[in-house]
Amino acid sequence: MSSWQDGRGPTMIDPREGRALRQRDPLDDVRAAHDGARRAQVGYGPRSSRRPPRRTFASFLRTFVRRWGWRAYAIPVLAVVTVVALMTSSATSKPAKPLAEAMGASNSATSPPPAPAQMPLKGDATNAGDNNVALKGYALPSGPAYTTKGNGTFRVLKGTSPVVGRGKLYRYSIDVENGVKGIDLAQYQALIVSVLSDKRSWSGHGVSLQRVDSGPIDFHITLTSSLTVRTYCGYSIPVETSCYAPAGAVDGLTTNRVIFNDARWVRGSAAYVGDVALYRIYMINHEDGHALGHNHAHQCLPGGLAPAMMQQSFGLRSAVTKQICQANPWPYPPGVSGAPGAEQPDTSKNDEYKLGD
Template identity: 35%
Template sequence: MPLLALLMLVLLVTSCASAPPAPSPTPTPSPSPSRPQPPPAPRKRPAEEVWVPYSASGRYTVVPGGAPARPGSGEVVRYVVEVEAGLPFDPAVFAADVHRVLNDVRGWARFERVDHGPAQVRVALSSPLLTTLQCRPLRTGGELSCWNGTRSVINALRWAKGVPQYRGDLAAYRAYVISHEVGHSLGHGHEPCPGPGRLAPVMTQQSKSLDRCRPNPWPHPDRGPSEDRGP
């Protein structure tokens, strides 16, 4: 073999032997099993506000249908539920709320809802304007409710919004306003707060002020909660 060719062969072999090995591909780490993530917590939605018009149709409509008094002893009071046409409330839902409150064991008595015939009490959901007209000569200021001698007139504005004294517990305030105004129809008058920190009698004007009492929507709160769901 010529000397030049032998020299080139030696250089080629040396070059190949000293070349660094080709880098092996870096293995991709296998993903670790992920822990199951809890579903995102639902966002709290603000309570839906109902816009109550100052005036509606000015006409009452009797809510059709009836409901029996709760079982028990004692006199049964027949009553009718009326709703002014044009208000943003379902009459059937209002009637069911009224019946549940009146027949709670903490309430006044046993009430049978009827839609015809003689009735001792009428409970009427009314716009602020109709409340003002129905309650004269009492002054409601477009906000208060009243007993006008024939009806427990429930101001729809209060029914929708409640009062600050009840700290956002609209169900409890609704129970109060029904119990209070129907209490007038049964012959009960206003009562003062008996002392700081005590439960306000249901016939205290709690829509105006608690006068250092605690809110109370029931005539007989000591009887315990009703078995039915309610305030």
């Protein structure tokens, strides 16, 4: 028996249970399709009671490689390179500094001790006593050739500089003996001006300096051949030395003259272990120190550095304390107390030449 209910089609009675069975409505397929589309639009879908398979790292890696091909290998490599680059760039390392900055700067401004009024400043090659044997440590290091004999006359190299430092003004010229060859004179001049303008040098510590090429000149700084050096510095110590020769020390010498031995300029000193550039700074500060009124110093500075006025060409052992100092080219090395060091006139008891190595 059938009947109509709710306008949805005939209903049949199940004879076994006595309950009504609704016949299949042709619109059910339409409704089902409509409901499925609506669920798909809002992101719903049929749920399955079956749990999806569990993915392993190996299966993920295989899928990743199949999808990306060679890029799958390139990506981790690039990641490692990027990490290494970041670590390298973040490392803090101090860049190498130029030689003129290698030992920092000093702002000390103390006046130099006055030279004794009753005696002229002495050159480095004096007071050798009866010792006429050059010890091994004093020997000139091996190296390039140098001019052994110029013609004994000098010329002023053209060039000037501003006044540097504070205190009494000294005007200097830069000269070379005629006949000296094989030396870069532009480099020679530039180094002298640079060193004497440095705060670690004499300028600003009771004196001021200016390079000139004419007019009044307090002292000449002269590059001189090794045999001509002996005319001004003597040769009682039979090793190559430089010196300061005050006016009147030698016949015909009317102006103070700093004498740089070209043998030392080219080859340096054993005390500087082959560092000719650093030894040249020492030459400039030491010999010009004499021209500015300084005597030799014979004791290490606090901390162990040799004072610039020690005769470092002869060695680094103090004649007074027998302590071996550390090579140092600057009168006022940064962070060192007691600079430029205790200075005394030379005597037989403080002669570094006799000590050897």
